[in-house]
Amino acid sequence: DAGVTQSPTHLIKTRGQQVTLRCSPISGHKSVSWYQQVLGQGPQFIFQYYEKEERGRGNFPDRFSARQFPNYSSELNVNALLLGDSALYLCASSPFFSVDSYNSPLHFGNGTRLTVT
Amino acid sequence: QKEVEQNSGPLSVPEGAIASLNCTYSDRGSQSFFWYRQYSGKSPELIMFIYSNGDKEDGRFTAQLNKASQYVSLLIRDSQPSDSATYLCAVNYNAGNMLTFGGGTRLMVKP
Numbered sequence: 001d002a003g004v005t006q007s008p009t010h011l012i013k014t015r016g017q018q019v020t021l022r023c024s025p026i027s028g029h030k031s032v033s034w035y036q037q038v039l040g041q042g043p044q045f046i047f048q049y050y051e052k053e054e055r056g057r058g059n060f061p062d063r064f065s066a067r068q069f070p071n072y073s074s075e076l077n078v079n080a081l082l083l084g085d086s087a088l089y090l091c092a093s094s095p096f097f098s099v100d101s102y103n104s105p106l107h108f109g110n111g112t113r114l115t116v117t
Numbered sequence: 118q119k120e121v122e123q124n125s126g127p128l129s130v131p132e133g134a135i136a137s138l139n140c141t142y143s144d145r146g147s148q149s150f151f152w153y154r155q156y157s158g159k160s161p162e163l164i165m166f167i168y169s170n171g172d173k174e175d176g177r178f179t180a181q182l183n184k185a186s187q188y189v190s191l192l193i194r195d196s197q198p199s200d201s202a203t204y205l206c207a208v209n210y211n212a213g214n215m216l217t218f219g220g221g222t223r224l225m226v227k228p
Contacts, residue, residue: 106151
C-alpha cells in the first residue's frame with residue numbers, strides 16, 4: 001500500500017503570499033494531522049481532521065487553516081506568509097481518531113519544505 | 118505547559134555498541150508514547166510505540182516505559198552507522214492525534 005503522500009515536495013514563496021499544501025492519507029485512514037517542523041526542532045502540532053471535521057487545533061494563528069475532503073485527503077492553507085513560516089510541513093495519517101487506540105500510531109508523509117523569502 | 122524533554126546530543130557510540138536514548142514527559146495521564154527516527158532533510162519514520170509499562174522489543178530496538186518516573190527510553194543494540202540520525206520522542210497528551218514532540222537526540226554511530 002502507498003504511504004502518506006504530500007505535494008508539492010518543495011515550495012518557494014514571497015512574504016505576504018498564500019500557499020496550499022496537499023496530503024493523501026494511507027488508504028483506509030480517516031484521520032489526518034498536520035505538523036510544522038522548524039529546522040533544529042521537533043514537529044509541532046497544527047491541526048487534526050477526522051471524518052472531515054476539525055478535531056484539534058494547535059497554537060497557530062488564524063492565518064493557518066485546513067480542511068478534509070470526502071475521500072479523506074486534506075489541504076493546509078497558510079495566508080499572509082511570514083519569514084517564520086519557513087519550515088517542513090508534515091502530514092500524518094492514522095486509522096482512528098486517537099493514537100491511544102492500540103496499534104494506531106501516526107505515519108508521516110515525506111513533507112513539504114516551504115521557504116518564504 | 119505539557120512538555121517532552123530530550124538531551125539534544127550528539128550521542129556518539131562505536132559501531133556494535135548499545136545506544137541508549139532517553140526522554141522525560143510532564144503529564145502522568147499520557148497513554149501512548151512513540152519513537153521516530155529522522156534522517157537529515159527527511160520526514161520522521163516510526164520506529165517504536167509503547168502503551169504499557171515495561172519493555173517492548175522489535176528486532177534491535179527496545180522501548181522502555183516507566184510511567185511512575187515519567188520516562189521512556191529507546192535502546193538500539195548492535196548500533197550501525199546507518200542508525201546515525203535524530204531520534205524524536207513523542208507523547209500523546211490529549212485525545213486524538215495531537216502528539217507533543219521532544220527536540221530530538223542526535224545519534225552518531227562511528228565505524
